[in-house]
Amino acid sequence: MTKNDILNDLDYVRTMAEEGQNAPLLGGRFGLWWGGLLSTAFLAHWAIISGIAGLGFQYLGVLWLGFAVIGMLGSWKMGNSLQGKPGLSSVGNRAETIIWTYFGTMMAICFVGLVAHILIYKAAPTLFGMMVCIGFAGQAMANFSVAKLARQERVSLSGIASAITSVICFVLYDQPALYLVATVGMLLCAVLPSIAQIRAEPREVI
Numbered sequence: 001m002t003k004n005d006i007l008n009d010l011d012y013v014r015t016m017a018e019e020g021q022n023a024p025l026l027g028g029r030f031g032l033w034w035g036g037l038l039s040t041a042f043l044a045h046w047a048i049i050s051g052i053a054g055l056g057f058q059y060l061g062v063l064w065l066g067f068a069v070i071g072m073l074g075s076w077k078m079g080n081s082l083q084g085k086p087g088l089s090s091v092g093n094r095a096e097t098i099i100w101t102y103f104g105t106m107m108a109i110c111f112v113g114l115v116a117h118i119l120i121y122k123a124a125p126t127l128f129g130m131m132v133c134i135g136f137a138g139q140a141m142a143n144f145s146v147a148k149l150a151r152q153e154r155v156s157l158s159g160i161a162s163a164i165t166s167v168i169c170f171v172l173y174d175q176p177a178l179y180l181v182a183t184v185g186m187l188l189c190a191v192l193p194s195i196a197q198i199r200a201e202p203r204e205v206i
Contacts, residue, residue, distance in 0.1 A: 023087030023090035023092060023093065024087055024197075024200045024201050025092055025093060025096055025146070025150055025152060025155070025197055025200075026082055026085055026087065026088060026093050026096075026201060027093070027096045027097065027100060027194075027197070028193075028194040028195070028196075028197030028198035028200075028201065029078050029081070029194070029198060030075060030078060030100070030194075031190050031191075031193065031194030031197065032190075032191060032194035032195060032198065033071070033074050033075065033078060034071060034075075034190065035186050035187070035189075035190025035191040035194055036191055037067055037070065037071050037074075038067075038182075038186045038190070039183050039186040039187050039191060041063060041064065041067045042132070042179045042180075042182040042183040042186060043179070043180075043183045044063055045060060045063060045064075045128070045179045046176055046177075046179035046180055046183070048060055048063070049125070049126075049176050049179070050176040057125050060125055060128070061115075064111075068108075085201070090150075091149065091150065092146070092149060092150025092151065092152060093150070095145070095146060095149035095150055096146050096150060099142050099145050099146055099149075100142055100146075103138055103139070103141075103142045106138070107131070107134075107135055107138065110131060110134065111131060114127060114128065114130070114131060126174050129169070129172075129173045129174060129175075129178050129179075130173065132169050132178060132179070132182045133166055133169040133170045133173060134166075136162045136163070136165045136166035136169055136182070136185060136189070137162075137163070137166040139158075139159075139162040139166075139189060139190070140159045140160070140162035140163040140166060141159075142159075143155050143156065143158040143159030143162060143189075144156060144159040147159060155193070157193070158189050158190070158193045161185070161188050161189045162185070162189045165181065165182070165185030165188075165189060168181050168185075169181060169182060169185070
Protein backbone atom coordinates (compact mmCIF):
# COMPACT_ATOMS: atom_id res chain seq x y z
CA MET A 1 0.00 0.00 0.00
CA THR A 2 1.43 3.35 -1.06
CA LYS A 3 1.44 6.59 0.90
CA ASN A 4 -1.28 7.96 -1.40
CA ASP A 5 -3.46 4.93 -0.74
CA ILE A 6 -3.13 5.46 3.01
CA LEU A 7 -3.99 9.16 2.69
CA ASN A 8 -7.01 8.35 0.54
CA ASP A 9 -8.22 5.83 3.10
CA LEU A 10 -7.81 8.37 5.90
CA ASP A 11 -9.76 10.93 3.90
CA TYR A 12 -12.50 8.37 3.36
CA VAL A 13 -12.70 7.53 7.07
CA ARG A 14 -12.79 11.23 7.98
CA THR A 15 -15.57 11.87 5.48
CA MET A 16 -17.62 8.97 6.83
CA ALA A 17 -17.13 10.23 10.39
CA GLU A 18 -18.26 13.73 9.44
CA GLU A 19 -21.31 12.34 7.67
CA GLY A 20 -22.08 10.23 10.73
CA GLN A 21 -22.08 13.33 12.91
CA ASN A 22 -24.74 14.88 10.69
CA ALA A 23 -26.75 11.71 10.10
CA PRO A 24 -30.55 12.15 10.12
CA LEU A 25 -32.15 11.58 13.49
CA LEU A 26 -34.20 8.40 13.75
CA GLY A 27 -36.38 9.13 16.76
CA GLY A 28 -39.23 10.65 14.79
CA ARG A 29 -41.43 7.58 15.05
CA PHE A 30 -41.15 7.67 18.84
CA GLY A 31 -41.93 11.37 18.95
CA LEU A 32 -44.95 10.84 16.74
CA TRP A 33 -46.16 7.91 18.82
CA TRP A 34 -45.80 9.54 22.23
CA GLY A 35 -46.86 12.95 20.96
CA GLY A 36 -50.01 11.50 19.43
CA LEU A 37 -50.82 9.55 22.57
CA LEU A 38 -50.22 12.53 24.83
CA SER A 39 -52.33 14.82 22.68
CA THR A 40 -55.19 12.34 22.90
CA ALA A 41 -54.72 11.83 26.65
CA PHE A 42 -54.58 15.57 27.34
CA LEU A 43 -57.80 16.11 25.39
CA ALA A 44 -59.50 13.24 27.22
CA HIS A 45 -58.24 14.59 30.56
CA TRP A 46 -59.74 17.99 29.76
CA ALA A 47 -63.06 16.38 28.78
CA ILE A 48 -63.21 14.56 32.12
CA ILE A 49 -62.29 17.43 34.45
CA SER A 50 -64.45 19.93 32.56
CA GLY A 51 -67.46 17.64 32.87
CA ILE A 52 -68.02 17.31 29.14
CA ALA A 53 -67.29 13.58 29.17
CA GLY A 54 -69.74 12.96 31.99
CA LEU A 55 -67.21 10.79 33.83
CA GLY A 56 -65.94 11.01 37.40
CA PHE A 57 -62.39 11.97 38.31
CA GLN A 58 -61.65 8.33 39.12
CA TYR A 59 -61.46 7.67 35.39
CA LEU A 60 -58.34 9.82 35.21
CA GLY A 61 -56.39 6.94 36.71
CA VAL A 62 -57.73 4.56 34.08
CA LEU A 63 -56.88 7.06 31.35
CA TRP A 64 -53.24 7.52 32.35
CA LEU A 65 -52.65 3.88 33.21
CA GLY A 66 -53.91 2.93 29.75
CA PHE A 67 -51.70 5.63 28.25
CA ALA A 68 -48.60 4.22 29.96
CA VAL A 69 -49.27 0.60 28.99
CA ILE A 70 -50.12 1.36 25.35
CA GLY A 71 -47.21 3.78 25.07
CA MET A 72 -44.62 1.29 26.34
CA LEU A 73 -45.91 -1.52 24.13
CA GLY A 74 -45.77 0.74 21.08
CA SER A 75 -42.25 1.91 21.89
CA TRP A 76 -41.03 -1.66 22.27
CA LYS A 77 -42.53 -2.58 18.91
CA MET A 78 -41.04 0.44 17.13
CA GLY A 79 -37.63 -0.14 18.67
CA ASN A 80 -37.35 -3.33 16.66
CA SER A 81 -38.14 -1.48 13.44
CA LEU A 82 -34.95 0.59 13.72
CA GLN A 83 -32.67 -2.38 13.19
CA GLY A 84 -30.54 -1.90 10.09
CA LYS A 85 -31.24 1.81 9.75
CA PRO A 86 -28.14 3.70 8.57
CA GLY A 87 -26.88 6.28 11.02
CA LEU A 88 -28.30 4.47 14.05
CA SER A 89 -24.92 4.56 15.83
CA SER A 90 -24.16 8.19 14.97
CA VAL A 91 -23.40 10.66 17.75
CA GLY A 92 -26.71 12.45 17.21
CA ASN A 93 -28.86 9.33 17.35
CA ARG A 94 -27.07 7.98 20.41
CA ALA A 95 -27.51 11.32 22.15
CA GLU A 96 -31.17 11.45 21.17
CA THR A 97 -31.79 7.96 22.55
CA ILE A 98 -30.01 8.61 25.84
CA ILE A 99 -31.56 12.03 26.47
CA TRP A 100 -35.15 11.00 25.74
CA THR A 101 -34.79 7.72 27.64
CA TYR A 102 -33.74 9.53 30.80
CA PHE A 103 -36.35 12.22 30.25
CA GLY A 104 -39.09 9.58 30.04
CA THR A 105 -37.71 7.75 33.08
CA MET A 106 -37.68 10.88 35.24
CA MET A 107 -41.19 11.85 34.14
CA ALA A 108 -42.40 8.38 35.11
CA ILE A 109 -40.74 8.74 38.53
CA CYS A 110 -42.36 12.15 39.06
CA PHE A 111 -45.72 10.69 38.03
CA VAL A 112 -45.45 7.86 40.58
CA GLY A 113 -44.56 10.32 43.32
CA LEU A 114 -47.44 12.62 42.38
CA VAL A 115 -49.98 9.79 42.35
CA ALA A 116 -48.69 8.60 45.74
CA HIS A 117 -49.13 12.11 47.16
CA ILE A 118 -52.68 12.35 45.83
CA LEU A 119 -53.62 8.95 47.27
CA ILE A 120 -51.99 9.50 50.67
CA TYR A 121 -53.13 13.06 51.29
CA LYS A 122 -56.37 12.94 49.28
CA ALA A 123 -55.12 15.86 47.22
CA ALA A 124 -57.08 17.28 44.31
CA PRO A 125 -56.33 15.75 40.88
CA THR A 126 -55.60 19.26 39.63
CA LEU A 127 -52.05 18.56 40.80
CA PHE A 128 -51.62 16.59 37.58
CA GLY A 129 -51.30 19.98 35.92
CA MET A 130 -47.86 20.37 37.48
CA MET A 131 -46.70 17.31 35.54
CA VAL A 132 -47.77 18.99 32.33
CA CYS A 133 -45.89 22.21 33.14
CA ILE A 134 -42.73 20.36 34.14
CA GLY A 135 -43.06 17.99 31.19
CA PHE A 136 -42.95 20.75 28.60
CA ALA A 137 -40.02 22.39 30.40
CA GLY A 138 -38.13 19.09 30.36
CA GLN A 139 -39.06 18.57 26.73
CA ALA A 140 -37.54 21.95 25.91
CA MET A 141 -34.29 20.99 27.63
CA ALA A 142 -34.20 17.65 25.80
CA ASN A 143 -34.78 19.27 22.42
CA PHE A 144 -32.10 21.91 22.98
CA SER A 145 -29.63 19.24 24.09
CA VAL A 146 -30.32 17.02 21.07
CA ALA A 147 -30.05 20.02 18.74
CA LYS A 148 -26.56 20.87 20.02
CA LEU A 149 -25.17 17.34 20.24
CA ALA A 150 -26.64 16.18 16.92
CA ARG A 151 -25.89 19.49 15.17
CA GLN A 152 -29.53 19.66 14.12
CA GLU A 153 -30.43 23.26 14.86
CA ARG A 154 -33.98 22.88 13.56
CA VAL A 155 -34.68 20.73 16.63
CA SER A 156 -34.19 23.92 18.64
CA LEU A 157 -37.47 25.18 17.20
CA SER A 158 -39.26 22.38 19.03
CA GLY A 159 -37.36 23.40 22.15
CA ILE A 160 -38.51 27.00 21.85
CA ALA A 161 -42.12 25.91 21.26
CA SER A 162 -41.95 23.59 24.28
CA ALA A 163 -40.55 26.36 26.49
CA ILE A 164 -43.32 28.76 25.46
CA THR A 165 -45.96 26.08 26.07
CA SER A 166 -44.49 25.40 29.51
CA VAL A 167 -44.84 29.08 30.46
CA ILE A 168 -48.46 29.18 29.28
CA CYS A 169 -49.24 25.98 31.19
CA PHE A 170 -47.81 27.44 34.39
CA VAL A 171 -50.03 30.49 33.91
CA LEU A 172 -53.07 28.24 33.45
CA TYR A 173 -52.17 25.85 36.26
CA ASP A 174 -55.26 24.62 38.10
CA GLN A 175 -57.46 25.55 35.14
CA PRO A 176 -59.09 22.99 32.75
CA ALA A 177 -57.90 25.09 29.80
CA LEU A 178 -54.35 24.00 30.63
CA TYR A 179 -55.05 20.63 29.01
CA LEU A 180 -56.38 22.21 25.83
CA VAL A 181 -53.17 24.24 25.57
CA ALA A 182 -51.18 21.08 26.26
CA THR A 183 -53.03 19.26 23.48
CA VAL A 184 -52.20 21.94 20.92
CA GLY A 185 -48.69 22.31 22.31
CA MET A 186 -47.96 18.61 21.93
CA LEU A 187 -49.13 18.68 18.32
CA LEU A 188 -46.85 21.63 17.56
CA CYS A 189 -43.87 20.57 19.68
CA ALA A 190 -43.82 16.82 19.01
CA VAL A 191 -46.23 15.50 16.38
CA LEU A 192 -45.49 17.88 13.48
CA PRO A 193 -41.69 17.95 14.03
CA SER A 194 -41.66 14.15 14.28
CA ILE A 195 -43.47 13.80 10.96
CA ALA A 196 -40.85 16.01 9.33
CA GLN A 197 -38.10 13.97 10.98
CA ILE A 198 -39.54 10.69 9.71
CA ARG A 199 -39.67 12.07 6.18
CA ALA A 200 -35.95 12.89 6.44
CA GLU A 201 -34.96 9.36 7.47
CA PRO A 202 -32.80 7.31 5.09
CA ARG A 203 -34.88 4.69 3.32
CA GLU A 204 -32.34 1.96 2.81
CA VAL A 205 -28.94 0.78 3.93
CA ILE A 206 -26.16 1.72 1.51
